[in-house]
Amino acid sequence: MNEVQLSLAIDSLWVMLGAILVIGMQVGFALLEAGSTRMKNAGHVAGKQILSFAIASLAFWAAGFAITFGKGNGLIGMEGWFLKEGKETFSSLSWANVPLELKFLFQLAFVGVSLAIAWGGFAERAKLSVYFIFGAIFTVAIYPVIGHWVWGGGWLGEMGMQDFAGSTVVHLQGAIAALIATMLLGPRIGKFNKDGTPNFIPGHNQVYTVIGGFVLWIGWFGFNAGSTMGTADGFFGYVALTTNIAAAAGAIASILTAKWLVGKADIPAMVNGVLAALVAITAACAFVEPWAAAVIGAVAGSFTFWTSVYFERKGIDDPIYAFSVHGIAGIVGTISTGFFASPRLVEITGIGKAGLFYGGGFDQLIVQTVGVLGAAVYVAVVSFIILFTLKKTIGLRVTPEQEISGLDISEHGSYGYPEHLDPTYQQTATLTRS
Numbered sequence: 001m002n003e004v005q006l007s008l009a010i011d012s013l014w015v016m017l018g019a020i021l022v023i024g025m026q027v028g029f030a031l032l033e034a035g036s037t038r039m040k041n042a043g044h045v046a047g048k049q050i051l052s053f054a055i056a057s058l059a060f061w062a063a064g065f066a067i068t069f070g071k072g073n074g075l076i077g078m079e080g081w082f083l084k085e086g087k088e089t090f091s092s093l094s095w096a097n098v099p100l101e102l103k104f105l106f107q108l109a110f111v112g113v114s115l116a117i118a119w120g121g122f123a124e125r126a127k128l129s130v131y132f133i134f135g136a137i138f139t140v141a142i143y144p145v146i147g148h149w150v151w152g153g154g155w156l157g158e159m160g161m162q163d164f165a166g167s168t169v170v171h172l173q174g175a176i177a178a179l180i181a182t183m184l185l186g187p188r189i190g191k192f193n194k195d196g197t198p199n200f201i202p203g204h205n206q207v208y209t210v211i212g213g214f215v216l217w218i219g220w221f222g223f224n225a226g227s228t229m230g231t232a233d234g235f236f237g238y239v240a241l242t243t244n245i246a247a248a249a250g251a252i253a254s255i256l257t258a259k260w261l262v263g264k265a266d267i268p269a270m271v272n273g274v275l276a277a278l279v280a281i282t283a284a285c286a287f288v289e290p291w292a293a294a295v296i297g298a299v300a301g302s303f304t305f306w307t308s309v310y311f312e313r314k315g316i317d318d319p320i321y322a323f324s325v326h327g328i329a330g331i332v333g334t335i336s337t338g339f340f341a342s343p344r345l346v347e348i349t350g351i352g353k354a355g356l357f358y359g360g361g362f363d364q365l366i367v368q369t370v371g372v373l374g375a376a377v378y379v380a381v382v383s384f385i386i387l388f389t390l391k392k393t394i395g396l397r398v399t400p401e402q403e404i405s406g407l408d409i410s411e412h413g414s415y416g417y418p419e420h421l422d423p424t425y426q427q428t429a430t431l432t433r434s
Helices: 003-023 025-036 039-069 087-093 100-122 128-151 155-159 167-185 206-228 235-262 267-284 290-313 322-340 343-349 363-392 400-405 407-412 423-433
Strands: none
Touching: 003 025, 003 100, 003 206, 025 039, 025 100, 025 206, 039 087, 039 100, 039 128, 039 407, 087 100, 100 128, 100 167, 100 206, 100 322, 128 155, 128 167, 128 363, 128 407, 155 363, 167 267, 167 322, 167 363, 206 235, 206 267, 235 267, 235 290, 267 290, 267 322, 290 322, 322 363, 400 407
């Protein structure tokens, strides 16, 4: 094996490992979201992760990857359906020295994460059929368009937008879709009183929430460091460093903010602070110095908790705070490079310009702001059209009776925790003991 072949083999193994880590984040989302919701919906919330990743896999293979990375214009790719065309069709990924199949698998993992984020706004009250329809459309008509704009040779990429691993492409997209769904579905039964004040609906298992958060933290090394898609220069190690520093700062800042604002060191708030910091550093991990990563993580972790409280008081019932964690933090992270992008790192990556704090002026800040606004508007409009149409036709929400009984039994016919919730199981267990 010569040096070129060895380099290809190592890079391929690295990208495969990155893909596995990011796909493994679905386990983290299953634990996090199931733990953060009620027992009667736990099986449904966890199970939809498998369903949504299966839908995304087929839809992204058929059309989504081509629209994201295929040759086209500044708005969409128009070649490469079913991965049939050759490598030249996906020239925007030609810099990555790995087989096309691995490029697809790695990018598919990102789509799965974005869709998992979107489902946060649907939690505990949406029909199962909506997951099928919206999941497929999101994968071919929403996510790939923004992906093409930034990563596939589209107009934002041409402007030099800095979004290394997807604070906007992955997280903001999912968060905007979640927000639109939350608003169209309306709050869960019992969430708000007649005067508009919110009631606390705790998740059923904080241990699941914490474990899920830690699984996501580990998976993020594949998310960010894996996005180098190569190992030769060792730059993936630097990206991993800034990622971890931001996450640590987010954990500390969020739990202190919770203690200050509501008087308790809230555990789920700390987990969300870690995730918010990771979301924010996702765009900036390859462009900022370690000290800036700590600042970005702390700001995202702290601000996310404050906004989650604010939105809830304004009547928005976002069960896992998807918009605050992934939307607000995604905006913070994307905009941050306009301030903190280091000249030496911009030279290494070859993307965009230095930030305002390094004498780069407002140019990069303007590009980042335009990117956030453009992506947010597109995703909001298209998500609203799709979900509003579904609401007026098949309906988005289960009946009140089904919601009260829980989606485990009403949508799937069995409880995730039968020994606690199923009267038939409980009676059988009692007779057995007798």
